[in-house]
Amino acid sequence: MGKGAERVLMKGNEALAEAAIQAGCRHFFGYPITPQTELSAYMSRQMPKVGGIYLQAESEIAAINMVLGAASAGLRVMTSSSSPGISLKTEGISYLAGSDLPCLIVDIMRAGPGLGGIQPAQGDYNQVTKAPGHGDFHILVFAPSSVQEMVDLVFLAFDRAEEYRVPAMILGDGLLGQMMEPLVFPERKEEGRKKPWATTGHQNSRPKNIVNSLYLKANLLEEKNRERQQRYEKIIENEQRSEEYLTEDAEIVVVAYGASARIARSAVNSAREKGIKAGLFRPITLWPYPKKALGALGEKVKQFLCVEMSMGQMVDDVKLSTSCKVPVAFFGRCGGIIPTPQEVLAEIEKLAGR
Amino acid sequence: MKSKDCNMIFAGFGGQGILFSGKVMAYAGLIDDKEVSWLPSYGPEMRGGTANCSVCISDEPVGSPLVVAPDVLVVMNKPSYDKFIDSVVPGGKVFVDSSLVELTGEKRKDIEIYELPATKLSNEEHLEGIANMILLGKMADKVGIVPMEAVLKAVEKCVPARKAHLLEHNKRAIELGANYAD
Structure with missing residues (x-):
C-alpha cells in the first residue's frame, strides 16, 4: 500500500459504502442488520448529499426486489445485509440472475445457522458459491481480506457484473466490516457501460425492452439458460483471482480467504521463522473459484491446510481444484470465534511433524 | 514485544471514550x-456494560486485528482489569485509572x-469526561511507539x-497525563 498523506482510516463497512458511491452507485436499498449496519447508515447520510437514493425497505425481501427494479432500469444499484438477511434475499437474487441483471450485494457474514450470533463467521460459503437461490445460476463472489481490498473490489464487482450481466457479491464478515484500517481510494471513475437492454422508456424510438425471468415455454427457457451458461464459461475462463504468499518453495500451503487469510498469513510468517516451508494461497474470487492457480500449486506442494471460520465448507473446492492429488487438512473455528495465528501455527507444525 | 510492532487493548465501560482512545492511537x-488496525467489540457488551477495542500498530501489514x-x-x-490482566505479555505495560x-x-x-x-485529575482540572485522554497521554508517553506530536x-x-471546541481540552488532557509523575 502506498504511504502518504492520502491514507485515511475507515471501517470496512463504511469504506464499502464510500467506494460504491465513488463507483457511481446512486441507489441503495437495504434493511439494517448487525454487523453490516454502518454500511447502511453511511449510505443514509451520504446518498442524499450526492443526489442518490437511500431507502430502508420494510424487509430484506422488499429491498432485493427494489434492487431488481432499479437494475432493470439500468442503474448501478446495491444492497447489503448479513447472513440471515442474505437467506431472505435469495429468492430475489435468483430473479435477478434469471433476468440477467447486474447489481452488487454485500454479505457481511455473522455466525449461524438461524439467527446464530452477531460475531464474525464464514458459514455462508456454500450458500453464496453453490446455491445463492433456486435454479441453474451463479453469481460473482469476491472475498476481500483487507479494508483496502474491500474498496478495490467494489469497483471491480460493479464493472464485472455489468460486463457479464450477472449479480455480484462482496463476501465479508463481521471482523472486516467492523475493523478500521488505512486505505486509499482509487481515482474516481464513474459508470461507463451502456445498457441497451434497460427499460428506460423510449417514446417508440426502438423495439421495447422486457426484463423478465418467466419463460413458460421449455425450449425458450433452456435456450436462455444455455446462453447464460456460455457467459459463465467466459467468467470461469477470465475472472479467477487469487494471491499467493511465500509459495515458491512451500511444502505446506494454507488455503484461506477473507479475514481467515490475514490470520493464516501471520501463522505462515511464524512457521517460516521456525524453518517450516509454509505458504499461503488466498482465493479472491470464490466463484469463479481460482482452480487454475490452485491446481498448478497442487502439482508442487505436499500438503494443503484449509483454514476457515466455518466447519470446512471450502475443503471440497480445494480438493476438486487439485484433483485430490494432495492431502487437504482442515482447521476451523465457528460460532463467532476468530481463530488465532497461534492455533493455525500449531496446525502447521503438526502437519510438518514438529 | 518486538520493537517494530505494538498490540494494544483499551477496555472499560461504554461511555468512557474507550473506542475513541483506541481510534486516536490508531490515527497516530x-x-x-x-x-x-482498530477493531471494536460489537457484541452484546456494547449495549450496556463493558466496551473494548484492539489496536495494532506495526511496520508490517497487520495480520489478525x-x-x-x-x-x-x-x-x-x-x-476489564480482571478480564484482561492475565493476557498481557510478560514485559508488557498496563495503564489503570486508579x-x-x-x-x-x-x-x-x-x-x-x-x-x-x-478521573480524579479530570475533575480537578475541569476536564470532566475525558479521563480517557489523560490515561492515553500517559500511555503514549511511556510506550513511545508513536511520537507525541502524532498523538x-x-x-x-x-x-x-461539531465538537471542535473540545479539541484544546483533549490536547491538554493528553499532555497532563504524559507529564503526570509516576
Missing part, C-alpha cells in the same frame, strides 16, 4: 506512516503497572467538527 500510527495477548493494556474499570479501579490482591511482577487517578495531531482528526 497512521500519521506516523505505520500500518495500523484481534489482540489476544496485548503488549499494552489500558483499563478504566475493574471487570480513581475507578482498586487493585486488590497480588499484582503481576512481570509487567509494568501504571496507576493514574485519571496530538491524531486528536484533531478524531474530534468531530
Whole structure:
C-alpha cells in the first residue's frame, strides 16, 4: 500500500459504502442488520448529499426486489445485509440472475445457522458459491481480506457484473466490516457501460425492452439458460483471482480467504521463522473459484491446510481444484470465534511433524 | 514485544471514550506512516456494560486485528482489569485509572503497572469526561511507539467538527497525563 498523506482510516463497512458511491452507485436499498449496519447508515447520510437514493425497505425481501427494479432500469444499484438477511434475499437474487441483471450485494457474514450470533463467521460459503437461490445460476463472489481490498473490489464487482450481466457479491464478515484500517481510494471513475437492454422508456424510438425471468415455454427457457451458461464459461475462463504468499518453495500451503487469510498469513510468517516451508494461497474470487492457480500449486506442494471460520465448507473446492492429488487438512473455528495465528501455527507444525 | 510492532487493548465501560482512545492511537500510527488496525467489540457488551477495542500498530501489514495477548493494556474499570490482566505479555505495560479501579490482591511482577487517578485529575482540572485522554497521554508517553506530536495531531482528526471546541481540552488532557509523575 502506498504511504502518504492520502491514507485515511475507515471501517470496512463504511469504506464499502464510500467506494460504491465513488463507483457511481446512486441507489441503495437495504434493511439494517448487525454487523453490516454502518454500511447502511453511511449510505443514509451520504446518498442524499450526492443526489442518490437511500431507502430502508420494510424487509430484506422488499429491498432485493427494489434492487431488481432499479437494475432493470439500468442503474448501478446495491444492497447489503448479513447472513440471515442474505437467506431472505435469495429468492430475489435468483430473479435477478434469471433476468440477467447486474447489481452488487454485500454479505457481511455473522455466525449461524438461524439467527446464530452477531460475531464474525464464514458459514455462508456454500450458500453464496453453490446455491445463492433456486435454479441453474451463479453469481460473482469476491472475498476481500483487507479494508483496502474491500474498496478495490467494489469497483471491480460493479464493472464485472455489468460486463457479464450477472449479480455480484462482496463476501465479508463481521471482523472486516467492523475493523478500521488505512486505505486509499482509487481515482474516481464513474459508470461507463451502456445498457441497451434497460427499460428506460423510449417514446417508440426502438423495439421495447422486457426484463423478465418467466419463460413458460421449455425450449425458450433452456435456450436462455444455455446462453447464460456460455457467459459463465467466459467468467470461469477470465475472472479467477487469487494471491499467493511465500509459495515458491512451500511444502505446506494454507488455503484461506477473507479475514481467515490475514490470520493464516501471520501463522505462515511464524512457521517460516521456525524453518517450516509454509505458504499461503488466498482465493479472491470464490466463484469463479481460482482452480487454475490452485491446481498448478497442487502439482508442487505436499500438503494443503484449509483454514476457515466455518466447519470446512471450502475443503471440497480445494480438493476438486487439485484433483485430490494432495492431502487437504482442515482447521476451523465457528460460532463467532476468530481463530488465532497461534492455533493455525500449531496446525502447521503438526502437519510438518514438529 | 518486538520493537517494530505494538498490540494494544483499551477496555472499560461504554461511555468512557474507550473506542475513541483506541481510534486516536490508531490515527497516530497512521500519521506516523505505520500500518495500523482498530477493531471494536460489537457484541452484546456494547449495549450496556463493558466496551473494548484492539489496536495494532506495526511496520508490517497487520495480520489478525484481534489482540489476544496485548503488549499494552489500558483499563478504566475493574471487570476489564480482571478480564484482561492475565493476557498481557510478560514485559508488557498496563495503564489503570486508579480513581475507578482498586487493585486488590497480588499484582503481576512481570509487567509494568501504571496507576493514574485519571478521573480524579479530570475533575480537578475541569476536564470532566475525558479521563480517557489523560490515561492515553500517559500511555503514549511511556510506550513511545508513536511520537507525541502524532498523538496530538491524531486528536484533531478524531474530534468531530461539531465538537471542535473540545479539541484544546483533549490536547491538554493528553499532555497532563504524559507529564503526570509516576
